Amino acid sequence: MRIQAALVESTGGPFTVHDVHIEEPRPDEILVRITAAGICNTDLSTRQIWPQPRLPMVFGHEGAGVVEAVGTAVTTVVPGDTVCLSYRSCGACGNCTSARSAYCEAGINALNATGTRSDGSTPLSRDGEPVFGNFFGQSSFASYAIAYESNCVKIPADLAPVLAAPLGCGVQTGAGTVLNVLQPAAGSSLVVFGAGGVGLSAVMAAVSEGCSVVAVDPVASRRAVARDLGAVAALDPRDVDDVAAAVRDITSGGPHHAIDTTGQPIVISQAIAALRHRGALALVGIGKSAEIDIMTVIRKGIQLRGVIEGDAVPHEFIPRLITLHEQGKLPLEKLITPYPFSEIEAAARAAAAGEVIKPVLTFS
Template sequence: MTTPISAHVLREPRGTFQLADGIELGDPRPDEVLVRYHSTGLCHTDLFARDVFHQAEFPAAVYGHEGIGVVEAVGAGVTDFAEGDRVMASYASCGRCRTCLTGRPFNCVQFNDINFALARADGSYKATADGQPVGSSFFGQSSFGTHALVSERDLAKVPEWVAPDDEYLLGPLGCGVQTGAGAILNVLRPGPTDSLVISGTGAVGLSGLLAAAAAGVGTIIAVDIIPERLALAPDLGATHVIDGNEEDQVEQIHDLTGGGATHAFDTTGVAPVLTRLVDGLAWGGNLGIVGAAPGMTLDLLPVMQLGRRVQGIVEGNSVPRVFIPQLLELRRQGRFPLEKLVTTYPFAELEQAIAATNAGEAVKAVLVH
């Protein structure tokens, strides 16, 4: 038996996502769960896949990787979930490599191969259309559809106390929000007497800002070139903002922090921005980096000379089943107002959500079924 679904399908590199019916999803394998999505977030990684990853020789594909929904069926070997459970999907990992077995699935040695694949690890496809394969395993979930087959390992339960009306907020916790918040809470860990510079105030950067405010960080500086984002930052907890177009950014950081920031977090992957962040650090300061851009480089001399540290961060170094409930608890306490980042769109309006995101009108766009 198969499950008929609708999904936003990409058929050519840099093309448009087109909502299509007539896609058939297979039955769950022993370790898989059939999820009917209620909503899904839009992440820049989806657009990276559209523009860079998707190749002409690939089949039609369904992307999306910030899904939340309800379990409709489970494979024979699934033990942690049952029909009717509310679940959030996050990134995929193999569960068998050294880093997975030591509690670091975010550093899975097969991370890229698994998450950027359009098929299962054995090469099989989860979905077909008119007898032809449809890529439907992006980050293990392909949430730009009404349904998906997701490995049990890649799911987290929605706590019972979360109101149904708030479910639309939770999908982004599976990637963008946990990446930003985890970078602060799991990796950099600044405290009340520390100072933090966040470069790039999109969904990831502002999630980090929310986390820093929740942790009581004393000085939080937001840097961006989009005035609307900078205007939002103080409402989320920033103590200062800096226009990323200004030439004296390093001097401003040193002035605001009394000699240099103890921590910095970059979400842009732009080489000149990284250089400024390193120069803005105090002796022994820490810089966390997520994402990358073509040609990204960093001069290590100023890093080594002043004992600074630079660390790459993947998915906020988060174990989703552990970290996502922590973020939800912070929100329940009123310390993580995630709703201030989210703008909703009907499920059919993916292209409109993309346009609004690219224009800076939406921080975190969420498609609601």
């Protein structure tokens, strides 16, 4: 079947929309007509380093849509179901069977970030030549995508696609870090470093739990949204001499919890310095390495926790997020800027420049 897909044809190159061919679903696959797809920083950063031998490539891992067809082995969804797409997992390893599928032992990279199916094939092609995809088991920067039972979550048909799409990664990661990992008590304090889509999702979740939340971000518009979402303070790190001290002052001795969404060593150090004794730091942002003051960590009894996808099992957590939105506790619409699919590169540039928080592509 001929579809439209946004291709990246060179490492670090732009998204350009082309006609490509998609195969019919195999027995374990699900063909989804995409109605909306969020743009995540992971899409933007990964295209900068994606290797030339695996190009052209279709990214996109926050898809929402309608099931068009299913393989003969699929039992969890049927054509016509409205779905949200998330990360893929094997479903059989020890972590998957103990509700820890974000740490799938089959390898999150192997199932989500190779550009191919497990057997090395790809369901996409152009003029008879392979187009790589299967990103997070979906590659949803396209009018249709192949997905799997592990990452295809049935959702209410009346949920707007632009709200549904970001649930599968960015919102799940930020909110899940609060609700599944840190689990802060009402009245406790929490600081979020980086007020992008993930960070602001964490702000929303923490406010819904009755926490006193501080956001730290250099972008004024993002700080304004954080305050609108209920943060008691939003700091520009460039305006204070000592970020950690400023956070400690606001939180009367230091926050109980901190989340880093930046992956920047200096920010991680600020988070550790800001925390009160026996505080907990969740590391969400992807970075290569960071020097940590081990004596401070030991002396203060700080807990460090790496987090992938908010420790969320999508089939369980995405319905919970939808309920929170219905209750008015997760006002996702305050983060989202819709763009037509044809303007994907403009949307990506706006996101990279910090002009928008969560661009979501819409499909006619």
